[in-house]
Amino acid sequence: MIEVKNLSLSYSNKKQKVQVLNNVSLSVAKGEIYGIIGKSGAGKSTLLKSLNLLEKPDSGSVVIDGIDITKIKKDELRKIRQSIGMIFQGFNLLNSKTAFDNVALPLILQGKLTKSEIKTKVDGLLALVGLSDFAHKHPDSLSGGQKQRLGIARALTTDPIILLSDEATSALDPETTNSILELLLTINEKFGLTIVLITHEIDVIRKICDKVAVIDKGVIVESGTTVDVILHPKHELTRKLIIEEESHRYLEQVSDFYKFDKTDNSHLVVISFIGNTAFDPILGQISHELDITFSILRGELGRIKKMPFGQMLVEVRGSVSQLDNALKIFKQLNVHYELIA
Numbered sequence: 001m002i003e004v005k006n007l008s009l010s011y012s013n014k015k016q017k018v019q020v021l022n023n024v025s026l027s028v029a030k031g032e033i034y035g036i037i038g039k040s041g042a043g044k045s046t047l048l049k050s051l052n053l054l055e056k057p058d059s060g061s062v063v064i065d066g067i068d069i070t071k072i073k074k075d076e077l078r079k080i081r082q083s084i085g086m087i088f089q090g091f092n093l094l095n096s097k098t099a100f101d102n103v104a105l106p107l108i109l110q111g112k113l114t115k116s117e118i119k120t121k122v123d124g125l126l127a128l129v130g131l132s133d134f135a136h137k138h139p140d141s142l143s144g145g146q147k148q149r150l151g152i153a154r155a156l157t158t159d160p161i162i163l164l165s166d167e168a169t170s171a172l173d174p175e176t177t178n179s180i181l182e183l184l185l186t187i188n189e190k191f192g193l194t195i196v197l198i199t200h201e202i203d204v205i206r207k208i209c210d211k212v213a214v215i216d217k218g219v220i221v222e223s224g225t226t227v228d229v230i231l232h233p234k235h236e237l238t239r240k241l242i243i244e245e246e247s248h249r250y251l252e253q254v255s256d257f258y259k260f261d262k263t264d265n266s267h268l269v270v271i272s273f274i275g276n277t278a279f280d281p282i283l284g285q286i287s288h289e290l291d292i293t294f295s296i297l298r299g300e301l302g303r304i305k306k307m308p309f310g311q312m313l314v315e316v317r318g319s320v321s322q323l324d325n326a327l328k329i330f331k332q333l334n335v336h337y338e339l340i341a
């Protein structure tokens with residue numbers, strides 16, 4: 001559905017040239033929710049905008065549904081842009097217009113539908129996002145979550161095949177974030193809409209993305225299925241983003257109660273289980289077999305999209321060779337581990 005190949009983009013000012021995207025390639029299949037995660041300034045927004053050429057790359061190609069949009073004429077590009085909806089962290093709604101008119105505007109501009117056809121369509125979209133009762137309100141009087149619902153309805157008016165989301169939940173509280181993510185998931189499943197979203201929050205990736213790419217200083221440093229990348233991160237930045245940062249943050253939070261002392265007989269390990277393994281009594285068995293003990297410092301059982309997983313931060317007490325044996329068993333059982341101290 002979307003093939004980005006060797007995309008590079010730079011901004012030049014008088015003094016210097018800043019390389020914002022460096023040889024970025026990625027491939028998004030039809031119906032997929034594809035997440036791009038990275039720190040602030042990594043180039044996420046620029047990359048997202050280059051998918052519909054709101055930003056023009058210096059080199060490389062963007063192929064949408066078989067068409068290289070870097071090579072087509074302006075009016076062809078305009079048509080393709082209509083099949084790509086966009087939502088933003090700051091909502092980008094028109095405050096002078098009602099919720100209804102915000103959604104209707106793209107259709108009025110398009111000029112293809114009659115007034116009553118537009119009404120049917122807009123009413124349907126407002127119902128889809130749960131805003132039927134707010135059609136005549138202005139965005140100013142809506143909550144953050146409602147504004148984003150309205151943003152989503154507006155993005156869907158032209159029946160896009162792709163939805164681009166730039167930090168759509170970053171301004172929202174966790175509960176509202178969840179409800180918006182649920183809505184995106186519903187739309188993705190109901191209409192087979194392909195979604196590319198950028199975020200700096202790993203939770204957003206975990207909850208709804210099928211695939212993820214990690215971007216750092218304009219370079220994609222790692223990509224793959226969400227399950228693989230989250231549970232078996234390869235790149236240092238990804239590890240930091242996902243495992244180590246969370247574990248270290250946690251240890252800091254509980255430092256009044258627990259302090260880890262690194263000795264030859266105590267080790268900190270993060271272990272991750274996926275699928276059926278998540279429910280197996282692995283730690284108990286290993287402890288029994290190898291005569292070592294585990295203290296579970298932090299544990300999480302959850303799902304990555306639909307796949308069950310468990311992740312634990314444990315202190316292992318045992319000699320280095322006992323630890324090695326335990327890690328060998330983890331490997332045999334396909335349990336991923338990360339020795340963090």
Ligand SMILES: Nc1ncnc2c1ncn2[C@@H]1O[C@H](COP(=O)(O)OP(=O)(O)O)[C@@H](O)[C@H]1O
Nearest residue numbers: 011018020038039040041042043044045046047
């Ligand atoms: N119009 C611009 N002119 C010059 N530099 C820019 C412009 N837009 C973005 N940048 C720079 O490009 C880098 C990436 O920006 P952006 O894509 O917004 O990152 P992100 O969305 O990951 O926070 C930043 O260093 C930013 O300062």
Ligand SMILES: [Mg+2]
Nearest residue numbers: 044045046167
């Ligand atoms: Mg940004």
